[in-house]
Amino acid sequence: MKYSVKMATHSYGxxxxPEDFRAGEEVLIAFSRKNGHAYLIAGKYEVHGHFIFKKTFSRGFCExxxxxxxxxxxKNITGEDLILIENYIESHEGVRExxxxxxxxxxxxxxxxIRINSQKKNIVNLEDCLLNILHSGASRNEREQEVEVxxxxxxxILQxxxxxxxxxxxxxxTHICSRFLGKILFYLRPEHRAYYREVNYIDTSYLVRRLGER
Known part of the structure; x- marks a missing residue:
């Protein structure tokens, strides 16, 4: 695999x-142990998307x-990058996904x-996201994007x-219903069309089998 999963050992609240973690200067996709929810940490913001029935909301990232x-x-997120993503979050406050x-x-x-590299398979949950990032990494404007997991x-990983x-x-x-309704948004929103034109997908089932053999 291209990447491995590391153990985080330092504390921030x-x-x-990791030791070089910089609060307020990071861009992360995080997954909650409690309910499997994925949320975005981007600079000063912690942002929670939801099923289409509930609006996205943001709040300040803290301890x-x-x-x-x-x-x-x-990795390698600059101050200009943080301004770009924070502005995007602010301009899309309350959007439904x-x-x-x-x-x-x-x-x-x-x-x-930035996108997670894959080959013709939609990324719909943590399994898709994690196994694709470990196997194929990520890219940014057609160049490799360094990541850490x-x-x-x-x-x-199997656990x-x-x-x-x-x-x-x-x-x-609920997820099935939300994805069905979300297809309507694909045709209504240019940013959705732009994303799906660029995304490639990969079959991750064989990766799960390999993990089970370890």
Whole structure:
């Protein structure tokens, strides 16, 4: 695999972070251990997308922000990058998306040109997101984007994937309905069309099988 999952060992309030973590200067996709929810940390903001039935909302990122089980950290983010993504978040406050992960991916792409590399398979949950990033990494405007993946508990990748898959089953019907309605947004919003034109998808099922053999 291209990347591995590292253990975060330093503390920032409720968070476990790497030693070089810079609060207010990071861009991350984080996944909550409690309910499998994906949310975006971008500069001064903590942003939560939802199923289409609820509006996106943002609040300030701080030591008391939601603690993740796992997060993807995008490296080499400049001050200009932070301004771009923060401005995008502010201008799209209250937008509706088909899912929390979809909000994160579309925001990263439309503000910074960052996308997770994949080949013709939609990224709809943590399993898709994690296995694609570990296998293929990420890109930014057609160039490689350095990433780091951290966990906050000493679990294996297979344990993490299984944990989130079990959580997601509770919302499976809602997710299906939300994705169906979200397809309408694809035709109405130029930023959705731009994202899906650029995204490539990959079949991750064989990666799960390989993880189970370890």
């Amino acid at each position: 409720k968070w476990k972070v 008391l922000s939601c603690e993740p089980l796992l997060y993807i950290r995008f 088909s899912s929390c992960i979809n909000y994160c991916l579309i925001t990263l792409f439309n503000s910074l040109g 951290y966990k906050t508990l000493p679990w294996s 993490i994937v299984n944990h989130f898959n079990l959580l997601e089953k509770r919302f499976s019907l």
